[in-house]
Amino acid sequence: MAYVTLMEFGVDFDTHLKIGETVGDAPVAGLIVHAAGPSEHGVHSLDVWETKEDSTRFFTERMLPALRQLGIEGGPPVNFQEFDLPLVLRG
Numbered sequence: 562m563a564y565v566t567l568m569e570f571g572v573d574f575d576t577h578l579k580i581g582e583t584v585g586d587a588p589v590a591g592l593i594v595h596a597a598g599p600s601e602h603g604v605h606s607l608d609v610w611e612t613k614e615d616s617t618r619f620f621t622e623r624m625l626p627a628l629r630q631l632g633i634e635g636g637p638p639v640n641f642q643e644f645d646l647p648l649v650l651r652g
Contacts, residue, residue, distance in 0.1 A: 563593060563649045564613040569640040571603040572633070583627040591615025593649060602639045609649065 570577070577597055589595075591611040597604055610616045628634070 563646040564610045564616055565644050565646050566606075566608045566610070566616060567640075567642040568606045568608075568638040569600050569602055569604065570606065570638050574599045574604055576633070577604045577606075579631060580624075580627055580633070583630055584623050589619055589623070592619065593651075606638075609646065613643075 572580075574597075592615065593609040593611060595606070595608050597606045599605075608616065610619075
């Protein structure tokens with residue numbers, strides 16, 4: 562069963578892109594899809610993962626170090642939802 566996070570962060574979209582550049586383009590184990598775009602409060606981010614553990618590992622090993630490198634405090638998102646997704650269609 563896939564694991565989904567739907568978050569909204571209080572950063573502008575350019576900052577979101579800089580974070581992605583700092584994380585790097587190496588494959589992310591367990592990530593099925595990432596989509597993001599501007600929101601009223603910053604940036605919406607939707608991630609679909611193979612497992613919750615894959616998501617946790619990514620945030621611990623890659624996202625938090627990238628945020629520290631950019632001098633961005635890794636506080637909680639403005640909004641956060643998580644849920645299991647019983648069906649993922651792959652093309």
